[in-house]
Amino acid sequence: MSWIQKLYDTYENCRSEVGIPGTDEKRITLLPIAHSTQNAQIELVISGDGDFRRARVLEKNEVVTIIPVNEDSATRSNGIVPHPLCDKLQYVAGDYIRYVDKKNGEKFYNKYIEQLEVWCNSPYCNEKVNVILCYLKKKKLMLDLIEHKILVGDDNGNLTKGVKFGTIDQSDAFIRFKVEISGEDESAVWLDPKVYESYINYYLSLQEEIALCYVKGQKIPCCEKHPAKVRHTGDKSKLISANDTSGFTYRGRFADKNQAVSVGYETTQKAHNALRWLIEKQGYKNGEQVIIAWSTNNQDIPDPLYDTQDSMFGKEEPAAISTEKEFAGRLSSAIEGYGCDLDTKAEIVIMGLDAATIGRLSITYYRELDGMDFLNRIEHWHKTCIWKHTYKKVKDGFDEKGKPKLKHITFIGAPSPKDITLAAYGEKVNDKLKKSTVERLLPCIIDGARLPYDIVNSTVNRVSNPVAMEKWEWEKALTIACALVRKDRYDKVKKEEWSMALDENQKDRSYIFGRLLAVAQQIEEYALYTAGEKRDTNAERLMHQFKIHPYKTWGIITDKLKPYMARLGFRGISLKELMTKVNSMIPYEEFISQKKLDDSYILGYYCQRQVLIEEKMRLSEENKRKKLEKTREGEN
Secondary structure, three states: OHHHHHHHHHHHHOHHHEOOOOOOOOOOOEOOOOEEEEEOOEEEEEEOOOOEEEEEEOOHHHOEEEEEOOHHHHOOOOOOOOOOOOEEHHHHOOOHHHHOOOOOHHHHHHHHHHHHHHHHOOOOOOHHHHHHHHHHOOOOHHHHHHHOOOOOEOOOOOEOOOOEEOOEEHHHOEEEEEEEOOOOOOOEHHHOHHHHHHHHHHHHHOOOOEEEOOOOOOEEEEEOOOOOOOOOOOOOOEOOOOOOOOOOOOEOOEOOHHHHOOEEHHHHHHHHHHHHHHHHHHOEEEOOEEEEEEEOOOOOOOOOOOOHHHHHHOOOOOOOOOOHHHHHHHHHHHHHHHHHHOOOOOEEEEEEEEEOOOOEEEEEEEEEEEHHHHHHHHHHHHHHOOEEEEEEEEEEEEOOOOOEEEEEEEEEEOOOHHHHHHHHHOOOOOHHHHHHHHHHHHHHHHOOOOOOHHHHHHHHHHHOOHHHOOHHHHHHHHHHHHHHHHHHHHHHOOOOOOOOOOOOOOOOHHHHHHHHHHHHHHHHHHHHHHOOOOOOOHHHHOHHHHHHOHHHHHHHHHHHHHHHHHHHOHHHHHHHHHHHHHHOOOOHHHHOOOOOOOOOHHHHHHHHHHHHHHHHHHHHHHHHHHHHHHHHHHHO
16 A cells, blocks of 8 residues: 555645645646546526626636535446535526426435535535525526526527537536625635635544554544546546455455455545646656656656656757767756755655556556655666657747747757657557557666667667658657667667767677668768759668668669769769778678678668768858858959
């Protein structure tokens, strides 16, 4: 039960955040105990005297509402189980059956009112709650909403069928309340701390079943029904459940479910509310999969599921020209910054969740680390799995229509697990494979485990077939492949380090063959450019074959290069000389060997290609400058 203890501790350490909407667009709130969230469709305003004032239909961005719940209503699926205060029309409207043909319609309202009266007659009653009860007992809510054109009725006195609030039929609309009382600053009952406190004290006074809480080690009021809605408001899966009395959930080991696990009501409420809050605030979501990393003291920590730029540097703009040395300095500074914020007793928890079935939620990954140990492991990942990437987009102001503009940035660092997955298996990878790959990469980041080689191999093989991908996708996969190969070699060959810059003294056979392929590609690409042609080069088309049979395929590539070499003149001569120089670095026995290339060929290919691209850009800029100077001379 360690996970629930850590979540409980997190809630206790963040009590100042309880019930306060966040400042971001989602207005994420750490819920009070005995409360949940629900999407409301109608907001009803009542005067302090219990009279209808006005109502409105809620916009999509303001529907999330904090509501009091009890054990039964928080997990209701069918039957007559009202929420304590805010609820659907069929519960809160006493005149509902006049407008909607609903079987047992009055029972919903009667059960709701009966429950609300008990609260209002208790020592913990709240004035606003009592006003709501007084108004609803008048049984004219439906009439008021129809008269004010919130609901739509037909000529027969019934609600018009087919009218919806988004995807919700108007007859199923959820109602939330505002009570305007003179001298009260907060009219919204779902935001009023006094209403929270009133209901919590009232509901805790009803708790009678005392048992040993396995988390706190104390005999306190315990509960059998634990919260759902962990990952989102529509989530029905639970982390703790034992409602299978006829199957084999616990039978054979225990006589009853309380022997399997018993958790205090407050304990489970606080733990689950903390988990919901953390997921909404900073969780990584991939379909139904959720991974969350947090400090139990709510201190800022780098997120292990993001790339270096987002995880370590945040909104800080990357340097225009960055070397590995500069990157290492920035990374160390970032780690030191996080380290200053974490105290010596900081506890970091990393937790992965996924639904095994619709009703059961599994913990797929769980680790507890102290603050500095966590930072050291994160730093190691971001130091060893790095390359220079150009695929990332960031916001760059807004266009004339107010839409955000995006620009590409260059950054040095580790790619995110999600981007690694897409590089390895493509943009159309199915959800199951995407989830499992992210889960397999998590121990590499947190535990220092070696990269699964099948992921590295799959990425290199995809990059070795550039004609099968769009240009942008291949360029992205190429730099990610380089980062993975570099990381793999570091882990596999006793901390072997490969530079992102071209190493002209590198004797590795595969690395040199990769350089040759880049030169061949550049020769043909440049010749096609000068002729105004645009198509895939032979080096690109034969890249995968080249990896498997380098000597044989190199002969084919060089034969096809001859007509292009003739077109290039001086530029062709310099490239041919470079190709000869690189070729001579491979011993003859290794050159003619039938052995396929290692993954390091992709590093040599990238580094040589990058040098040639930068040289071509430099020559282009130089030519532009010379033309401009000639033009100016002619004007003078």
